[in-house]
Amino acid sequence: MSTLRVTAEVLTVHEHPNADALELAQVGLYRAVVAKGAYRTGDAALYIPEQAVLPASLIEELGLTGRLAGSKADRVKAVRLRGELSQGIVCRPAALAGVDLVRAAGAGTDFAERLGITKWVPPIPPTMSGEVEAASELLPWVDIENIQRYPDIFAPGEPVVLTEKLHGSACLLTYVADEGRVYVSSKGFGGKSLALKEDPRNLYWRAVRGHGVVEAAARIAERLGARRVGIFGEVYGAGVQDLAYGADGRRESLGYAAFDVSVEVGGAVRWLDPGEVVELLDGELPVVPRLFEGPYNSERVLELASGRETVSGRELHLREGVVIRPAVERYSTVTGGRAIAKAVSAAYLTRKGGTEYE
Known part of the structure; x- marks a missing residue:
């Protein structure tokens, strides 16, 4: 949020x-x-x-x-x-x-x-909650501003990558290589530097274990010589939010798609470029669909924010929106941090019976 x-x-x-x-x-x-x-x-x-x-x-x-x-x-x-x-x-x-x-x-x-x-703080259902512990080593997620509110985050013609924004729940995983320690958290708990203790009933731990996220993080750490690796993904399916993409969050078909990676190398933390994320995770983890790669155009962004979802491959329901990143990670004076933004479809915003859990 x-x-x-x-x-x-x-x-x-x-x-x-x-x-x-x-x-x-x-x-x-x-x-x-x-x-x-x-x-x-x-x-x-x-x-x-x-x-x-x-x-x-x-x-x-x-x-x-x-x-x-x-x-x-x-x-x-x-x-x-x-x-x-x-x-x-x-x-x-x-x-x-x-x-x-x-x-x-x-x-x-x-x-x-x-x-x-x-x-407004969304409610946390029991399956997304659990016993927490302090996690100062957890690599945090960042708030993403809406491009309609801050249209100057990107310059016209700037090379960008647009990925589909999924309506699920953000899962934060941090792998600490020199300790072999794993922290798993939600966006809400992660913002407080808290991690969820492992519980086979917990939504995020089920997704992490079911999709091999820890193993993927360990391989990235070895390849890049990173002390810490953060993999950020969306957990989705029936029982998670009202848009399910053909998955079921209550069963083994719980959906997961990685959307970002950060690493600590030599004491410095950086976000990987979109191309690096795909290269490192290709064949390792499901990733969010890439909808566009090319010059930034606000009208094109808003056009792609609408339509049908592509995650299931069957266009089962409306699309939430898109996330916009520069092709090469950079700082933004508009956000005071990462140059990253979202655009949300009008159909999603005005749908009936929608859920907005953290």
Whole structure:
């Protein structure tokens, strides 16, 4: 899940094609439905992104009582309003009445804490939980920002690789070569430097043992002379999330696909280029499908984010989206870390009965 920031943004306002009383306020590549005449192009307003949880007072002020997502109707979620996808909320809360929002937009000020807005944390089902232990050696995963929110992560024409984004649960494995030690964790526990103790009932340990992930990590460590190897994969199937890709998370057909690798060599940790990941894991582990390799184009990215899944080979259901990486790993001043982003399909965001477990 990406980092939650609630910031002021300068808007571009578009007509709503299907409603005379509504308009579309654009932030990055996102568009949020707003009342007609509330904003003009060049105005600044607050943008509250998806997955933000709002306090009751702000919900009431914005006239959104009973209209948000979640059991408490307090979570921002993408919706279609008169046929147009609306992602996030554009507003000017009374609590910021004296704030110069244009200046705040330029400074990138985060108003989440001031407004009592928090980040939604998905629930953890019992099969994804378990007894944990401290794991300071665990190689962590990173938050991935949405390219629609931060379209300048990649430059037009930059060589990139797009892989299919799977709707499962992220599995973090770290192999410590000089100790022969293995740490397995989820994204949520891994963010706290905690690992799950081995349990044959646990979803992640079942995937790791069932697909030979430890053995693959050991071979990478030997080949690269790495002290630590981190393999990051998606565990999927029925019982994991609502999109199953023809696998069953409750049985031996539990699905697993690796999507990233990091290594510590000579005391330095680095992420492998997409080509290195494929080379090292080819024939060793299942990997996420590669959908495109070539020059970056935002329209092409959004096009590929939609459609049918390719994991099963049978197009069983919709595609969640894509993950974008540079062909050669690099730092991004936009993210303040890795140059990596995601694009999520509108059909996925607005599907009915979806699950979003950590």
